[in-house]
Amino acid sequence: MLLAAYQLTARELVAALRRAGHDTIRPKHGALFGNIDLGGSRATDIAQRAGVSKAAIGEMIDELETTGYVTRSADPKDRRAKLIVPTARAREVLQLVSNFNAALERRLRKDLGATRYAGLRTALFALAPDTEPQPRR
Amino acid sequence: MLLAAYQLTARELVAALRRAGHDTIRPKHGALFGNIDLGGSRATDIAQRAGVSKAAIGEMIDELETTGYVTRSADPKDRRAKLIVPTARAREVLQLVSNFNAALERRLRKDLGATRYAGLRTALFALAPDTEPQPRR
DNA sequence: CTATATAGTAATGATACTATACTAAGTTGA
DNA sequence: TCAACTTAGTATAGTATCATTACTATATAG
Numbered sequence: 473m474l475l476a477a478y479q480l481t482a483r484e485l486v487a488a489l490r491r492a493g494h495d496t497i498r499p500k501h502g503a504l505f506g507n508i509d510l511g512g513s514r515a516t517d518i519a520q521r522a523g524v525s526k527a528a529i530g531e532m533i534d535e536l537e538t539t540g541y542v543t544r545s546a547d548p549k550d551r552r553a554k555l556i557v558p559t560a561r562a563r564e565v566l567q568l569v570s571n572f573n574a575a576l577e578r579r580l581r582k583d584l585g586a587t588r589y590a591g592l593r594t595a596l597f598a599l600a601p602d603t604e605p606q607p608r609r
Numbered sequence: 610m611l612l613a614a615y616q617l618t619a620r621e622l623v624a625a626l627r628r629a630g631h632d633t634i635r636p637k638h639g640a641l642f643g644n645i646d647l648g649g650s651r652a653t654d655i656a657q658r659a660g661v662s663k664a665a666i667g668e669m670i671d672e673l674e675t676t677g678y679v680t681r682s683a684d685p686k687d688r689r690a691k692l693i694v695p696t697a698r699a700r701e702v703l704q705l706v707s708n709f710n711a712a713l714e715r716r717l718r719k720d721l722g723a724t725r726y727a728g729l730r731t732a733l734f735a736l737a738p739d740t741e742p743q744p745r746r
Numbered sequence: 747c748t749a750t751a752t753a754g755t756a757a758t759g760a761t762a763c764t765a766t767a768c769t770a771a772g773t774t775g776a
Numbered sequence: 777t778c779a780a781c782t783t784a785g786t787a788t789a790g791t792a793t794c795a796t797t798a799c800t801a802t803a804t805a806g
């Protein structure tokens with residue numbers, strides 16, 4: 473049920489993005505969108521936050537650069553590194569995701585009540601610590 | 610967090626099975642073990658219950674037949690079909706899975722309290738209806 | 747300044763599927 | 777009853793999403 477719940481909500485979100493014209497974004501890209509700073513992040517940091525390999529994030533960066541969601545720019549502090557910076561188009565996606573999550577939260581709160589909704593969050597945190605979503609600057 | 614919670618618990622379960630000597634069973638095999646009747650089921654039925662394609666289940670049957678977890682026998686009611694029957698070894702796995710789930714439930718109940726545990730189940734049901742695990746005969 | 751560590755990339759492979767097409771067997775309706 | 781259709785399982789190929797390893801360029805520590 474955990475897996476099914478994830479897949480269903482992820483597909484709903486992807487469908488909502490598609491309706492808004494973002495039709496090249498797939499569920500896995502959430503690993504990047506959910507862990508990139510608005511001012512840009514290094515690939516290694518995104519990979520670590522997302523809990524996936526650098527190679528996996530690197531491939532997403534390739535795709536999202538091609539489709540115009542991120543740019544690669546030199547990191548002034550480390551010539552090995554590149555700053556992955558979200559474009560305006562990506563910021564639009566982040567806003568839509570935020571709206572989607574807020575709507576989902578409202579729906580669950582309404583359907584379950586505040587207490588059981590809190591139970592869901594606490595339970596997920598008990599099952600998957602170190603995964604708590606952090607707001608990105 | 611839904612995805613992470615699933616992956617972590619699935620890996621824990623696979624590790625527990627491995628410790629019990631069932632070291633060829635992988636997460637995907639849950640689609641079969643979770644949807645097969647003790648008296649045998651047809652591949653198509655298992656696939657439909659699990660929500661995956663016939664081909665995917667067919668491949669798992671190949672693997673689990675090779676490793677001694679299921680047998681293929683003729684379905685007396687339909688000569689096109691074959692009954693996929695769990696062996697004693699598979700029944701041992703099903704028992705271990707049942708024990709694992711019971712232990713997980715006890716842990717969550719203890720950590721969260723009965724009310725919030727109920728919240729988790731209700732929330733998952735709200736997010737993923739038609740996925741409620743059914744006991745198999 | 748040498749040894750070691752780190753950032754990103756490339757190549758390969760593993761895992762877990764789907765889609766399509768096929769054969770054999772069952773069902774249905776004129 | 778038999779032609780049209782459907783269904784069960786299998787075979788083949790392909791796709792999506794990752795990890796592992798090894799590599800190059802750069803950085804850092806002693």
